[in-house]
Amino acid sequence: MFPRRIPSLLCAVASAASLSACAVGPAYQAPQTRVADQWVAPAAAGPVTAAPWWSQLQDPLFDALVSEMLAGNPSLREAQARLAEARANRDAVRGGRLPQASVSATGNEVMLSKNGQLPIGAIPGFARDFPLFDLGFDASWEIDLWGRQARQTQAADARSQSAALSVEGARLQLVAELARAYVDLRLAQADQATAQAMLDARVQLASLTDLRANSGEASAIEANRARGEAESARAALANAQAASRAAALRVAVLVGAPPADMLPRLETPGPIPQPPAAIAAGLPSDLLRRRPDILGAERDLAAATADIGVAKADLFPRLSLSLAVGQQARAVSDLFSGDSTRLQGGGGLFWPIFNGGRARAMVRAADARAQAAAARYDGAVLGALADSEGAINRFDRSLAALDAARTAAARERAALDLSRQRQQAGEDDRLALARADLSHLVADQQLAHAQAAATEAAIALHKALGGGWDPESRLAEARSDAR
Numbered sequence: 001m002f003p004r005r006i007p008s009l010l011c012a013v014a015s016a017a018s019l020s021a022c023a024v025g026p027a028y029q030a031p032q033t034r035v036a037d038q039w040v041a042p043a044a045a046g047p048v049t050a051a052p053w054w055s056q057l058q059d060p061l062f063d064a065l066v067s068e069m070l071a072g073n074p075s076l077r078e079a080q081a082r083l084a085e086a087r088a089n090r091d092a093v094r095g096g097r098l099p100q101a102s103v104s105a106t107g108n109e110v111m112l113s114k115n116g117q118l119p120i121g122a123i124p125g126f127a128r129d130f131p132l133f134d135l136g137f138d139a140s141w142e143i144d145l146w147g148r149q150a151r152q153t154q155a156a157d158a159r160s161q162s163a164a165l166s167v168e169g170a171r172l173q174l175v176a177e178l179a180r181a182y183v184d185l186r187l188a189q190a191d192q193a194t195a196q197a198m199l200d201a202r203v204q205l206a207s208l209t210d211l212r213a214n215s216g217e218a219s220a221i222e223a224n225r226a227r228g229e230a231e232s233a234r235a236a237l238a239n240a241q242a243a244s245r246a247a248a249l250r251v252a253v254l255v256g257a258p259p260a261d262m263l264p265r266l267e268t269p270g271p272i273p274q275p276p277a278a279i280a281a282g283l284p285s286d287l288l289r290r291r292p293d294i295l296g297a298e299r300d301l302a303a304a305t306a307d308i309g310v311a312k313a314d315l316f317p318r319l320s321l322s323l324a325v326g327q328q329a330r331a332v333s334d335l336f337s338g339d340s341t342r343l344q345g346g347g348g349l350f351w352p353i354f355n356g357g358r359a360r361a362m363v364r365a366a367d368a369r370a371q372a373a374a375a376r377y378d379g380a381v382l383g384a385l386a387d388s389e390g391a392i393n394r395f396d397r398s399l400a401a402l403d404a405a406r407t408a409a410a411r412e413r414a415a416l417d418l419s420r421q422r423q424q425a426g427e428d429d430r431l432a433l434a435r436a437d438l439s440h441l442v443a444d445q446q447l448a449h450a451q452a453a454a455t456e457a458a459i460a461l462h463k464a465l466g467g468g469w470d471p472e473s474r475l476a477e478a479r480s481d482a483r
Contacts (some may be wrong), residue, residue: 023147024316025309028154028302031374033381035284041392046280048290050470053462054179057273057455061265062182065255069178070171072256079163079170086163090156097149099141104326106134133335136326136342143320148313151306158303162296168469169292176463178254180456185247186272187452192244193269194445195237201441202230205434212431275399275454279461281392287384290466294384297377304366304373311366314359317351384464391457391464398454405443405450412443 054066070076111129114121120128144150209226212218244267252262288294322345329340352359419436462468 022145023150023309024312025147025151026305028305030298031301031377033288033378035288035381035385037283037285039281039284039389039392041389042396043281043392044278046282048280048282048286048465048467050467053468054175056276057179059182059270059273061270062179062273065182065251066175066178068257069174069255073174073254074256076167076170076174079167083160083163083167086156086160090153090160093149093152093156097144097153099139101137101139104134104136104138106132108132130330132328132330133332134326134328135335136324136328138322138324140320140322142318145319146313146316148310148318151309151313155303155306155310158299158306162299162303165292165296165299168471169296172292172463172466172468174254175468176459178251179459181247181250181254183273183452183455183459185244185251185266186270187448188240188244188247189267189269190272190448191445192237192240194441194448195233195240198438198441199230199233199237201434201438202226202233205431205438206230208431208434272448272451273455274451275395275402275458277399279395279458279465281388281461281465284385284388287388287466288381290471291380291384292466292469292471294377294380295471297373297380301370301373301377304370308363308366308370311359311363314352314362317349320348320350322346322348388461388464391461395454395457395461398450398457402447402450402454405447409440409443409447412440416440 052066054062108131109129110132112118112120114128120126142149206223206226206229209218209223213220213223245263248263248266249259251266252259255262282290324342324344326342327335327337327340328342329335329337334340416436416439419433423430423433
C-alpha cells in the first residue's frame with residue numbers, strides 16, 4: 001500500500017522544486033562608477049599592453065628570474081593555495097544543493113530488557129536476544145524555496161573569482177617588486193664600480209697633494225683634507241659593496257631560491273635596464289576592467305550582496321524531503337527477502353519562529369558587510385586613480401630628469417677630455433686632471449641614479465595601470481571554471 005504513494009510523493013517533489021525559483025534578497029548589479037575621460041597628468045595615448053611589459057627591459061637574466069619566481073615564490077604559492085581552497089568551498093556549496101544520498105550497513109547483536117516497555121518475557125516464542133542486520137539507502141533533499149542555496153552558490157562563485165583575481169594581483173605585485181629589486185641590484189653594482197673608481201682617484205689626488213705639500217706648493221691642511229677624503233671614499237666603497245650584496249639577497253628571496261644558488265648568477269655586474277621612451281596609459285575607465293584589486297573588490301561586493309539573500313532566507317521556513325529504503329532481518333539469509341523490505345518517505349518543515357531576533361540581526365549584519373564591501377570598492381577605485389595619476393606624473397618627470405642627467409654627464413665628459421688635452425699640452429698639472437676625473441665620476445653616478453629612477457618609475461606605472469595580463473581571457477577562464 002505504501003509504495004503506491006511514491007508517485008504522489010514524486011509529484012510533491014516536482015511541485016516544490018518549481019517553487020524554488022523565488023530567491024529573496026537583493027539582485028546584484030555591478031556598481032556604475034563614473035571616472036574622468038582623460039588623465040590629469042600628460043599620458044601617452046594607446047591601450048595598456050597585455051603582453052609581459054618586463055620584456056621591454058631586454059634583459060634575458062631578468063626574464064629567467066621572473067619565470068623562476070612565478071614557479072617558486074612562497075607568497076604566490078600561498079595565494080594559489082587560497083584559490084584552491086575557495087574553489088573547493090564553492091564546489092562544496094554547489095554539492096549542498098543536490099539531493100544527498102547515503103548507503104549504510106549494520107550488523108548488531110541485540111538484547112532487549114525484560115523489564116522494559118514491552119513485556120518480552122510474556123510473549124511466547126519471542127527471544128529477548130537476537131542478531132539484527134540492516135542494509136539501507138537514505139536520501140534527502142532540502143527544497144530551495146527562498147533561494148537560500150542559490151544565493152550561497154552565487155556568493156561562493158564570487159569569492160572563488162575574487163581569489164583568482166588575488167592570484168593575479170599577487171603575480172603583478174611580485175613581478176613589479178622583483179623588477180625594482182633587480183634595478184636596485186644593477187644600480188648598487190654601478191655604485192660599487194663608481195666607488196672603486198672614486199677611491200682610486202681620491203688616493204691619487206691625496207698622493208699628488210702630499211707631493212705638493214712636501215715641495216711647499218700646498219699646505220698641510222690641504223694634504224690632510226685629501227687624505228681624509230680618500231678614507232671617506234674607502235668607507236663609501238665598503239657601503240656600496242654591502243648594498244650590492246643586500247640587493248642580490250633581496251632578489252634571491254623574491255625568486256624563492258636559496259642565496260647560495262642565486263648569488264653567483266646575480267653578482268656578475270650588468271647594465272642598468274633602460275626605461276622605455278613612452279608607456280601607453282589607456283583611459284582612466286580602463287582601470288575598472290584591468291586592475292585586479294578593483295575587480296576583486298567588485299567580486300567581494302557581489303559575494304556580500306548574495307550573503308544578504310542567504311540571511312533573509314533564514315527568516316522563512318525550510319522544506320525538506322526524505323526517503324529511506326532498506327532491508328532488515330534477523331538472519332543474513334533473509335536479508336534480501338521481499339518481506340524484509342523497509343520503506344519510509346515524507347517531508348519535513350523547519351521554521352524558527354522565535355530566536356530572540358537573531359535572524360533579523362544577521363540580516364542587518366549581512367547588509368552592513370555589503371555596505372562595507374561597497375565602500376572598499378569605492379576606495380579601491382579612488383586609490384587606483386590616484387596611484388595611476390601619480391605614476392604617470394612620476395614617469396614623465398623622471399624622463400625629464402634623465403635627459404638633464406645625460407646632458408650633465410656629457411658636459412663633464414667633455415670637460416674631462418679637455419682637461420686631459422690641457423694636461424698633455426702642459427697647460428694643466430695632474431692635480432687638475434684628477435679633479436676633473438672626480439667631477440666626471442660624480443656626474444656618471446648621478447646619471448646611473450637617474451636612469452634607475454626612470455626605470456623604476458616605468459615599473460610603477462605598468463603596475464598602476466594593471467599591465468602585463470589579459471583580464472578578459474582570465475575572467476572568461478574564471479567564469480568557465482565557475483560553471
